Amino acid sequence: MSAPQPLDVRARMLPIQRLRIDSLDETELSQRLDATVKQAPALFQRAPVALDLSPVIEHLSEPALTNALAQARQRGLIVFALAGPKADLLPWCDQFHLAWQDEQDKPAKARAHTPTLSTQVVTQPVRSGQQIYARDAHLIVMNQVSAGAEIIADGNIHVFGRLRGRALAGGQGWTNAEIVCQQMDADLVAIAGLYRVRDDLPEATGAARIYRLDDEIRVDCY
Template sequence: MNAHVRSSATLNLRTHSLIAFVLQPVEPLVDWFETLDGWLARSPNFFANKPIVLDLSVLDIALKDYRDLLRDLARRHIRVMGVEGASPTLVGPHLPPSVTGGVEIKPEPAPAQTEPVSQQPAEQEPADPQPAKATPPNTGCSQTLIIDAPVRSGQTISNLAGDITIIGRVASGAEVIAGGSVHVYGAVQGRIFAGVSGIQDARIFCAEARAELFCVGGAYVTAESMDPKAEGKSVEVRLVESELAIRILN
């Protein structure tokens, strides 16, 4: 008689880190949702299929209102995977679990520049016809994602821990989301988000500007509000005193 011995199943355990977006609702929630809806109108798929954590540290909210908040977020296709800073009354069955120990992504301090960098919006011509010499920005990002292909409509390319370089165009309806800077060696017709990890000196460079939206560090400009002079040109987009400045490169 031959005995068949079944090997025991192996339980594989491993750790896995994810980069999540953290939303911090503030009172009044009506105004906060109005701002959120404005953002989603410009980029409806920004939060789709992404880990979302709610920071409730500055929000004093009752359980019923908290359930309503989660329901209203779900209606906008924002699924909350966990909460930070929540009181014990807001953690329980059928509610997102409390999460701790997350590490906020922040840039390293940039070295001091020996020469000031000219910060001039696109609509003004530089006074000096010679290009200014400036130290390249230090975004504090050590990871660069290189995409050696065009980004098609409906695609989202994300690298919250560093820069993104696209060798090709970014089609209408596509999104590129970077913690640092974004470099596109082609036309941009979709939406570009740079500095989403709090890097204030992040920049966007593209060879042909026809974007639906440019955003750096939360400040944004849409196709409707963009300077017509920059359309189709090679541009640099950066923050200047909390507002976007678009500089035509050629």
């Protein structure tokens, strides 16, 4: 009988949403979670979430963490990790079967310099439920992006059609990344960790250029 073969392991960079918890009060946490999800429902849809507990680490207890996890999951957040001081959080991670993230390890570290990137071209429509990630590359979509789809690139994103769904450029922190589309109708756009949702976007549905200026997402419509 041959020895069992190990499972195939494939590393993949994914955008991780990080929620900074600065109060463990049950009522306050509930209200702020509701406000957060209401502000950007598309941002947290089926996305992995890490709870950053750095501000409340001294007040953390089993009931408080149990409540925080339950409240987050009741709102559809997929909490997979705790973020904060390693020595303090590892016992809680073990107890609750969660991963750990360094408190300084942000999902997208700000980088203004131009990285060396290839270009990934997609000619077919990006349909609802699809996710395309152009790792270490710019992304060109020669078609439309449907509602419920997600496109991510470490570089720029160009869509030669209608952009619905979610578009996240500068996935590894390149702050000079841009999103350019022929028709703007997105639920969410993000550049290097900063995002704007539909309610905060211009109503115009023509061509648009989305870019980051300092700590603000700008949208120019044409």
